[in-house]
Amino acid sequence: MSKVEKRDEIFRAALELIAEHGFHGAPMAMIAERAGVGAGTIYRYFENKDVLITELYSEIEGRIYPVIMEGYPEIKAFRERFLHLGTALLRYFIENPLDFRYLEQFHNSPYGVEFRRDRLLGEIEERFVFRELFEVGIAQQVMKDVPLAILFALAFGPLLSVARDHILGFVTLDDDLIARTIEACWDAVRR
Amino acid sequence: MSKVEKRDEIFRAALELIAEHGFHGAPMAMIAERAGVGAGTIYRYFENKDVLITELYSEIEGRIYPVIMEGYPEIKAFRERFLHLGTALLRYFIENPLDFRYLEQFHNSPYGVEFRRDRLLGEIEERFVFRELFEVGIAQQVMKDVPLAILFALAFGPLLSVARDHILGFVTLDDDLIARTIEACWDAVRR
DNA sequence: TAATATGGAATGAACGTTCATTCCATATTA
């Protein structure tokens, strides 16, 4: 295994274990075993467990932005822009359940609170696109004139909730249901 | 301190510490200290930490139902019923931030996953009222005809998200903003 | 080219610490 591969294996193992069992269900020894490396080896790649957890978070964040932005710039109509981003994000989550669960674990932990200080939720670039879109929406009076945080809640709250329910098997989302869910979110935020 | 008082003190201490710092930021010794009892004493009232955590959850659940049901039975119009329950729940959360944060911690932990198996989220009686209301709403064609889990997500997702943002200080909810938020949730679920 | 030396990566046993739980001498209650 090359250096990069080994680092990736550690990431993968940590992602799997933490997404499924939480931070405390993923001891370093178990991560090492699943990654196929010695326990001490992890510390050659990551200073400590906190750093591993935080860097893995950034890694996952970095994967999402390009995916949801695919095809986005060409869309001009406001409503369709909203639907595109919402659908793409929801799709990403249900297609990458480990990533989703990891983000959830992270956000609902002491790590996450710190992060949410300056960006309410989600990835920083990603969040930037949404913020921009929402600010235009308010200015053009197509969206409700409420604080951004509330628009975010109306748009992302259901999205996260629905993604989790799908992943846990409480509901099965198909294309039709995804579309109707995002449209319902649109109903919530539009004027 | 009487037996009941002591039990209450343990509950209060556990609630405070867990709501603020999570389950792992609340060691039994710390709970005991804050409750003003010996570490061993807790085990006279609760078999172990799991039982303490689970019973505290039930305790909090039990407080919510009567509050949100106050005045509810007299309301006949469907939309107003929805707004009443939503508003009452959101109000309860922002007036009882420790309760809210505890429920969040619980739901986002291995304890919570188990609980969500048979009731998607929230208290069992509470959930029952909502389920009943939503089923009527679908039958009468005033709500969107999507799976219950999705209606729950559309109604509660934003509610939880907004409550958290308020408690963390990212937004300040006044009566007007609460009303507009719940009305936006209504827009999401209604036909 | 073959034999040897080198340095840094990898290993996993060992260590210190944290924590839930138990134990038991003492205090309180009936």
Add this chain to the structure above:
DNA sequence: TAATATGGAATGAACGTTCATTCCATATTA
């Protein structure tokens, strides 16, 4: 006085991290 409750020290399991040692690809030497 007997029965019960209390508190906090003691226990042992679990965990993150360290570190002496091994391993191995590459460089150096003969």
